[in-house]
Amino acid sequence: ASMVSILRTHPWTLCQSLVGVSVCLVTLSDSLWVSSAGSCKGRCFELEEALPPGCRCDNLCKTYYSCCSDFDEHCLKTAGSFECSEDRCGETRNDDHACHCSEDCLARGDCCTNYKALCKGDTKWVDDECEEITGPECPAGFIRPPLIMLSVDGFRDSYMKKGKAVIPNMEKLRTCGTHAPYMRPVYPSKTFPNLYTLATGLYPESHGIVGNSMHDPVFDANFSLRGREKLNHRWWGGQPIWITAEKQGVKAGTFFWPWPYVYAVHSEQPDTFGHRLGPFSNELDNPLREIDNVIGQLMNGLKQMNLHRCVNVIVVGDHGMEEAHCERTEFLSTYPVNVDEINLIPGSLGRIRARDPKSTTCELHSTCKMPTQHFKPYLKQHLPKRLHYANNRRIEDVHLLMERKWHIAKRNPGRCGFFGDHGFDNKITSMRTIFLGYGPSFMFQTKVAEFESIELYNVMCDLLGLTPAPNNGTHGSLNDMLKAPPFTPTMPEEVTPPTSSDTSSATTYDLGCSCDNEVSGEVMRQLIYDPQSETTIDNATHLPFGRPAVLFQTTYSLLLHSDFISGYSQELSMPLWTSFTVPKQVVMPLPEPEPVIECVRADMRVALEHSQACTTYSQDTDGSYGFLYPPELAMSSESKYDASLITNTVPMYPAFKKVWRYLQGTLLKRYAEENNGINVVTGPIFDNNYDGHRDSTVKIKEYAGVSAPVPTHYYVVITNCQDVNQTAEACDGPLNVFSFLLPHRSDNDESCKSSDDESQWVEELLMLHTARVRDVEILTGLDMYRSTTLNYTQTLSLKTFLHTFESDT
Incomplete structure (x- = not known):
């Protein structure tokens, strides 16, 4: 009953x-x-x-x-x-x-x-x-x-x-x-x-009930709907x-x-x-x-x-x-995997652990096996962060994220009795x-x-x-x-305000960088920051919704440029965030853009000990650098100069740069065109222990050792006015937002089409890694949207919204 x-x-x-x-x-x-x-x-x-x-x-x-x-x-x-x-x-x-x-x-x-x-x-x-x-x-x-x-x-x-x-x-x-x-x-x-x-x-990773069936390696016990173990309070956090x-x-x-x-x-x-x-x-x-x-x-x-x-x-x-039926089932026995050596929790998602408890690895890892397969295999730390499905010992190390309507099993059971199921990616309609x-x-x-x-x-x-x-x-x-909500949320207090950068005593120094058209220190000083210049930074343009607040103890300064603003961390030697606004392009013939020169310059506003070094990038055969503000968007010589400063760079794997460049050079322009301009806030994330929270500076340096810290992810928060007749920076009404939390990996094996042109696969990858602004905030220790026309409940609703990129039909 x-x-x-x-x-x-x-x-x-x-x-x-x-x-x-x-x-x-x-x-x-x-x-x-x-x-x-x-x-x-x-x-x-x-x-x-x-x-x-x-x-x-x-x-x-x-x-x-x-x-x-x-x-x-x-x-x-x-x-x-x-x-x-x-x-x-x-x-x-x-x-x-x-x-x-x-x-x-x-x-x-x-x-x-x-x-x-x-x-x-x-x-x-x-x-x-x-x-x-x-x-x-x-x-x-x-x-x-x-x-x-x-x-x-x-x-x-x-x-x-x-x-x-x-x-x-x-x-x-x-x-x-x-x-x-x-x-x-x-x-x-x-x-x-x-x-x-x-x-x-x-989330299940927090309360411990990570599935209808699960194994706890510490308890060495199994939880299931049909067993008495589910009544044991030790499972329920x-x-x-x-x-x-x-x-x-x-x-x-x-x-x-x-x-x-x-x-x-x-x-x-x-x-x-x-x-x-x-x-x-x-x-x-x-x-x-x-x-x-x-x-x-x-x-x-x-x-x-x-x-x-x-x-x-x-x-x-x-x-x-x-809709689901056994005819749409992938069988691991058809893959180069010894299914007798693994335990699989099958169905609308696959969770795999080694049958031998002493084994710490599993052969099936996050690599495409067949171009037409209907699942993506992940190590759990590489799953989309929005799933919040990694930080629990009951979650197996290897996870198969199934395509909608498809199941996974070890072998063909030879029987079938269902036409519907659930358990799939929670963002699908x-x-x-x-x-x-x-x-x-x-x-x-x-x-x-x-x-x-x-x-x-x-x-x-x-x-x-x-x-x-x-x-x-x-x-x-x-x-x-609620008619009379008893709780009134308030904006969190900023923990660390920025310091201002001081160029008055700056000197040039050698970071091993080389660019064409190097300029003298005096000219550099004028190019980087001239408060009397007609291009003095307008915060309303590049920070239209307020400056992100830092909610943890650190030291950082604001670096102002004509086309972007950065909150630069002295401790990490890279920006915590960079914000810029991309306007809708005027419909007129544009001159052919000059080729982007892949080079960087020292930034005299940042002391040597707080700066990345070009020699670090050049000596690392597996690493490179990318730009937070895209040089492709720079239209003036001053802006091009700003974009080439080393303080606009972050460590970036060459493979990931394919994703990043397509996002910056193609998609941001399209999003701006579709939405009458957009504001973009972007930066690095460090979550080496994959608990969904920002790693402390001490932990970041522990993981990095003597090398420069390499982010585990990069975030991108894109905001536009809901009324497309208004620009992002002039918006006085509701806002639209979509965000990405992109895993920073040394390969693109997550996408089976990664050998094709970027137009065939990058945007699909971005949509898979969509995220809420709250996810970004928790992973960065930042607080966004501190100056809008919204009341604070509306601001929280905006932050907790997830753009699923799914059709409503």
Whole structure:
């Protein structure tokens, strides 16, 4: 039996016990049946768990399919149905029924949810007009509006398009309350990782539930949906909402303890039928109707008890559903891999570890094997940073990121029984799920921007008056969905302001650099910085949204140029960030650009000990340098000179320069043309331990040794005005942003087309490594957008937005 049926059985009990102070969680799995011999008479919801082979009557027996055969009869009382019918109206009370239609049921608080509508002529909740609930209308004794969260497994966002004909109650929640066009799950888009993310606000790598199945090398134990090990608390990290509530004075409990203020109920539908039928089958309409009917029972029950203006309700999915079939399966046995030497967790993503625990390497590494293959193999530290799927020992070292609709397996199993699946890259459209919020605390008839599921924990804490535990969400980013958000986010204080560069006592020195047209120190001084020059730097042009703030202790200075500005780190001898604005080009014949000269010059504003040396680059056979501000964009002789300064360079592998040059020389110009100009902020990232956070300066130097530190990634943040009639620097309204976190690797094997022209593969690679601005900020220790026309909640919403580059169809 599913949690849908349990909710169906007890919607009235659910609503009746809302005045209390404990927290209730209900979860569901697909564990194996054990035994049904014995009886639950006198044993309902016993606290002691009966051991196999005996049958069980505790609140988890449904989870393990091990209830006694009469559990439903005695404990769930299913004999009398869950709704009133015309012939039940005015019935004689029967205590064996789950709910009642007798004349005394209202006084006793145990009517079936449709009693007043069917037996007393009231209207159903779904038939009432939308009404704006101006404030909680709760019975005496309520401290705060309770919260009910119903998660529906595998509810793809496109199912909402079925509308009133199939899901009228959900459609009313969407229309009358607050909704998002979709909610993005975390990766992997599987049930257990996502349910626990909803409960904690943490990524799977942070809370530890990295899959429905996993191996812990320290515990030397396996976790699965069908095993008892999943009940061991050692697997579950972070602080779920019910523990947060308990720690802050709200009693915690389980399903059978009364008086909760928050209910979390999970239905395994429509996921089961989505797997069996695929997401586009018309036969899915029936399970969707059943789910909607349960939601209707809930809302009717709340209305019947006059709680429909008191309780906050969230309906949310854990992930979407994609078409999949065993005919679209890659078999590792067809690759040059000894499948007998590996353990593979197969399916919509592949996780590989060596079968021999003493082995520290695996033959399958991040290299293309076949041009037509339908997966990308990665070492986990090379996975797109937006996935946040590396920093946990339970995540295997080798990961196969599957193409949508495709599976991975060791060998052909010779059988097939599915037409849908999930677990794929969480940015693809088919993995999107739903968010609906309704009640006195939610905005009326409001559509908010799409968001990721890590953000809901903070919202639930706000609804319950709790202080959130540390989590991966950005508190306040969803304030626009609440009428009176209790938390007001504030801009973080800058830790390290920049120092100004001083050229008054600068002298020239030899860094082993050579360029044509070298100039004297005096001319250099004039070219680099002349405050009286007509080209004095305009911060409004190159820093239109404010200077990035540095949120860690360091030493850096501002280096001003006619076409770009840099925050230059003395400790790293390279910029922390470089910002410049690329205008839309005037439509007119342009002269042929001069060839870019690959050379660099010393920068007299930076002391010798804080500068990279050209000799370092020339002596490193594996390394080279690249420019943060692209010389290709320089239109004046002064700008060309600025672009060639060594303070505009960063260490860069020759292979990566193919990606970087195409981005700078081709794509930035196109983006500027399409968006009426763009602002670009770019720089290096150091995350050698792949924990998703900026490495400390000490750690960076440890990893670098005696060599110059080499970034693990480069970031690019591109912003334009949402109103394309306004330029980026003059924008006085909403902003658009997309960002890239590009892995800095010594090869381009991630792309099977890397031997082709860059136009055939680079942009696809960039889109795969799309990221949120918040991801960039956490990896750099910077804070961006400190001077905009947006309020701070809108700024946080912008920072947490992910441009997926996926079609909405």
